[in-house]
Amino acid sequence: MKKISLWEIYKIFFIIGIQLLGGGYVILPLLRKYIVEERNWLSEEELVDYFALSQCTPGIIAGNISMFSGYKARGIFGALTAILGIITPSFFAIILLANILNGAIENKIVQDAFWGIRISVIVLVIVTVKDMWAKSVYSRFTSIIFIVVLIALLFFPISPAIVILLSAIAAVLHSKVIGGKNA
Amino acid sequence: MLKLYFLLYYEFFKIGIFAIGGGYAALPFLYFIQSKYNWFSVDELTNMIAVSNITPGPIGINMATYTGYTTAGVIGSLIATCAIESAPFIFSITIMKVYDKFKSCSAVNAVFNGLRPASCALLSAIGLQLLYKTCVTQNPFVIDYKAVILFVILMIPFSFMKKQPLMAIIAGALGGIILNQL
Numbered sequence: 001m002k003k004i005s006l007w008e009i010y011k012i013f014f015i016i017g018i019q020l021l022g023g024g025y026v027i028l029p030l031l032r033k034y035i036v037e038e039r040n041w042l043s044e045e046e047l048v049d050y051f052a053l054s055q056c057t058p059g060i061i062a063g064n065i066s067m068f069s070g071y072k073a074r075g076i077f078g079a080l081t082a083i084l085g086i087i088t089p090s091f092f093a094i095i096l097l098a099n100i101l102n103g104a105i106e107n108k109i110v111q112d113a114f115w116g117i118r119i120s121v122i123v124l125v126i127v128t129v130k131d132m133w134a135k136s137v138y139s140r141f142t143s144i145i146f147i148v149v150l151i152a153l154l155f156f157p158i159s160p161a162i163v164i165l166l167s168a169i170a171a172v173l174h175s176k177v178i179g180g181k182n183a
Numbered sequence: 184m185l186k187l188y189f190l191l192y193y194e195f196f197k198i199g200i201f202a203i204g205g206g207y208a209a210l211p212f213l214y215f216i217q218s219k220y221n222w223f224s225v226d227e228l229t230n231m232i233a234v235s236n237i238t239p240g241p242i243g244i245n246m247a248t249y250t251g252y253t254t255a256g257v258i259g260s261l262i263a264t265c266a267i268e269s270a271p272f273i274f275s276i277t278i279m280k281v282y283d284k285f286k287s288c289s290a291v292n293a294v295f296n297g298l299r300p301a302s303c304a305l306l307s308a309i310g311l312q313l314l315y316k317t318c319v320t321q322n323p324f325v326i327d328y329k330a331v332i333l334f335v336i337l338m339i340p341f342s343f344m345k346k347q348p349l350m351a352i353i354a355g356a357l358g359g360i361i362l363n364q365l
Contacts, residue, residue, distance in 0.1 A: 018239050021349065027241070056295050057278060059271025060243030061205040067275035076276055083268055087248075090240025091264065094248040095257065097234055109360055116333055116359020117233040118226065119317060120351045123337045124236065125310040127346050128207045129303060136204075136299030145297055149304035153211075154312070157218065160211045160305050164201040164298060171297025175290070 004041065004073045006081045012039070013066055013085025020062060020086070027062045031069060041073045062086065141174050187255055188262055190220070195247055195266035203295075204302045206235075206243030209267070211305040213250060214312075222254040225316065233355075236348040243267065333358045 016030045028051055035041040042050070047069075054064035063083055070082025104110045137146045145167055152158055194216050202208040210232065217228050231253065235245035244264060251263025318330045336358060341351050 017241075020240055021237070053278065055204060056299075057271070057274055058201065058203055059199050059268065059274065060202070060209070060241050062241035063244060063268055064271055064275055067272060068279060071275065071279045079272065079275055079279075083272060086241065087244055087264055087268070090238065090244045091248050091260065093238045093240060094235070094245055095252060095260065097238055098249060098252050101230075101234065109364070112359045112363035113356035114230050114233070114359065115363060116355040116357070117352050118229045118313075118355075119330060119333045119359070120337060120355025121229050121233050121236070122310060122313045122317060122334065123341050123355070124346065124348055124351055125207065125210065125306060125313065126338070127341055127351075128205075129307045129310060130342065131346065132204060132299070132303040132306065136303040139296075142296060142300040146300040146304045146307075149301045150307055153305060153308035160215055161197050161201045163301055163305060164203070167297040167301035168294050169297075171294050172290070175293035175296070 004039075004078070006074060006077060009070055009073055009078055009081045010085040013070070013082045014088055016066075017086040017089040020089075027065060031065065035069055035073070042069060046072065141171075145170060184255075188258065191251060191254060191259055191262050192266040194220075195251070195263045196269055198247070199267045199270035202243070202302075203298050206241055206246065207306055208302050209243045209246060211309045213246060214309055216250075223250065227253065229313065233352055237352050242348075329362045333362060 012034050016027065016034060019030055020026055028047070031042075031047060032044070036044055036047055050065050050068040050072075051061075054061045054068065057064055063086065066082040066086045067079040070078040070080070072078070074081070101110075105114070137143055149163055149167065153160075153163065194212075198209050198212040202212060213228060213232070214225070217223060217225055223231070228250070231249040232246060235242050235249055238245050244267070247263040247267040248260045252260035255262070314334065318327055318334065319325070320327060333355070337351065337354060341347065341354075344350075
């Protein structure tokens with residue numbers, strides 16, 4: 001097979017980055033179009049596998065799946081190129097918007113709009129929790145983790161990193177105990 | 184300044200390791216950074232999250248770029264963005280090298296049994312705290328009815344729909360202008 005050029009990888013992920021609006025899940029149809037159907041860098045099955053893997057590995061889903069796909073296309077440098085491609089549009093768009101907003105934020109109407117937008121963010125957070133819920137809280141053990149973490153965070157200023165570490169340890173201990181019974 | 188860059192890299196590197204389940208999983212970490220360092224206010228952070236939602240690119244990357252930019256300019260945004268992807272880059276490369284083993288490894292699945300609900304609870308806690316701070320003013324204790332009304336109005340349609348960040352943010356902006364200008 002002909003070696004895929006890094007420039008081609010950068011270009012494709014840059015184009016995907018521009019069209020990525022509204023969260024990680026949007027990347028799936030874009031990847032399917034550009035790299036499965038048009039270029040055949042991955043198979044449909046590989047894409048689905050990588051997507052599942054991206055959700056349960058640390059980091060931003062869209063970033064993870066880009067790196068997996070880039071790696072499949074061209075190894076380590078492919079992964080690096082893919083992530084750079086996907087980051088570039090974000091970078092310029094944010095810096096441009098930040099400068100426009102810094103100038104506009106004195107305006108009363110803009111302030112009122114942002115007051116409302118902050119409530120939209122809360123709604124989006126709650127909707128995301130609802131989406132995550134089905135995939136994350138499905139047994140007695142996962143419910144206990146959820147409740148303990150929620151209560152701990154609401155009443156004590158704990159670092160989220162500590163919470164994640166302790167939950168991982170709890171899960172390993174739990175699987176050791178259960179594993180003995182079920183295996 | 185160097186110390187600030189270092190702290191920025193360190194905090195966003197941690198997000199890359201511990202945020203599991205997409206861009207929103209980074210939110211609790213950003214609020215934690217806010218309360219720890221005060222590089223920006225809570226309202227500024229929420230505004231940045233909103234803008235990140237409606238800017239092209241992965242939301243998590245946008246949030247890192249924006250908060251990095253607010254904290255330490257263009258260099259800050261570069262540092263935060265590179266930092267948040269550093270650990271996932273190493274993870275991805277490693278996973279791809281041992282892909283088939285990783286997929287069927289029950290120990291890995293067992294760990295995620297604990298990580299997913301924890302990540303979900305982290306986000307729930309942030310949602311509840313933000314809701315409380317927005318709807319209730321402390322000293323004197325006053326309920327902001329306008330905020331409660333807008334929250335309920337937005338919550339009803341958007342909780343039934345597939346996640347629509349752009350629509351939700353436009354609706355929130357319009358609601359904010361209408362409720363405050365009347």
